[in-house]
Amino acid sequence: MHNYLHIENARMVFDTKKGKFTALTDINLTVKQGEFIALIGHSGCGKSTLLNLVAGLTEPTDGILLLSEREISGPGPERAVVFQNHSLLPWLTCFGNVHLAVERVFGAKENKARLKERTQAALELVGLAHAMHKHPNEISGGMKQRVGIARALAMEPKVLLLDEPFGALDALTRAGLQDELMRIVQETHATTLMVTHDVDEAVLLSDRIVMMTNGPAATIGEILEVGLPRPRDRLKLAENPAYHHLRGQVLEFLYQKHMKKAA
């Protein structure tokens, strides 16, 4: 396991109408290949901004971001993003949405039959083979989010970036998708960066939890190692004292050390 994703002294300043706004400062983080990182913090702390930096959707004001020793400049399919609001194209079917990504990444090297296979395999991986030919407006929110995950996974990215992927879902759907994501990550060994504000989700899914301080000028406050053995089972973890200890540590960070002032 070598250092894979490397962020050094990243700083992000936005130009707003009220002048300059420093969103992030002094961000230093190294992620190993195959590691699952959760970014947690209060809303507005810039965790999505950090994800967008890794995605290349925004460029840092200062600092360097490296992925396998190459500088990240601009977005690219080797860093697939699962967006918070699924961002499926409504005029394409589920198949079409995934296929668009598959075609882009593998279209130059592989024939049409193989591209179709890849698309179907990705949809099967998230358990949506049956809804392949439906349009996004015909399926539920949880299914849409699964198509978004399938689209990202189908690209066989070096890094999978998840921006609060389950935030808009109800608790039951969320739990189901978390289990599914855990299984998929286990199978594909994807290096994953996930933004969340759900403490249980962070402890359940990740190898390390990156806890961010409040903005403006937010930075990484603490990094917590989650040593829980895999595969993890949410029911068994509920009785595991280590799990509760970790959970308590994250809660303590969020609600005692860095309580967000009520707006």
Add this chain to the structure above:
Amino acid sequence: MSAVTINESSLKDIMSQPDTVSASAAPVETPAQVVTQPRPTPFFQTERGQALLESAGNVFRAVLPPAIGLALFVLLWQIVSSSGGEQGLPGPAKTWESAQVLFADPFYDNGPNDKGIGWNILHSLYRVGAGFGLAALVGIPLGFMIGRFRFLAGMTSPIISLLRPVSPLAWLPIGLYVFKETEPASLWVIFISSIWPIILNTAAGVSRVPQDYLNVARVLNLSEWKIFTRILFPSVLPHLMTGIRLSMGVAWLVIVAAEMLTGGTGLGFWVWDEWNNLNVEHILIAIFIVGIVGLLLEQSLMLIAKRFNYE
């Protein structure tokens, strides 16, 4: 004795109470079954009957107000026409008779100034189609570029703001002067008056493509062409359809006026020709035709637009 009997009867009451309770508890279910099963429910109380009643009511509610409105309109027309006496407007009956004669042979051709009503309608439709088609051909790409490139938007916005409010017929002399002929001049008027809604709606649609979709395009690193065909175009299509609908409406409004001035063929020409002949029934019929054709154009475009609504 009497006291005993009272005691006995009251005792019986007390003793029989549990019986009466159990007796009344059991039959509660049985009479209900007895009543509902053998006697058939009236049709309008069954689910199907209720649904039928409801849909009939809906149709009634949907059809009745327009029907009353139209009937009142015809009545008003009749009152206006009969109050004018001999010189008054032709009434509905007279107009209807005249329309029947007119539509009995819609496609006769007795030389340049005497053609059937069908020909006139087709000529007007052709001009609208051609002028509007040219407007779409120029306006859609222009709208896309204006929406995509802010610089171009800044460049064109003063010109568009200046020219858009100009009355369509003011462009006719320019067309006549440049083309020296009436036919291209009337196409020109349609073109210039219907191009603005297409440009503006397309540009607005392009600038309102959700950032989410563009982020998907950026993460996938799609080529400009793929962005256009897979994301920009489908996303703009509903706005584009609105532009086309508005343009078509304007074009159809303008054509009658333009043809009145240019003459030759078409509904507008026909209206003016019949005015010169003092055939007022035909003018009234023309007004109905213009209205009905415009309505049909609008409705068919609405149907197409529905096809592209993804929400």
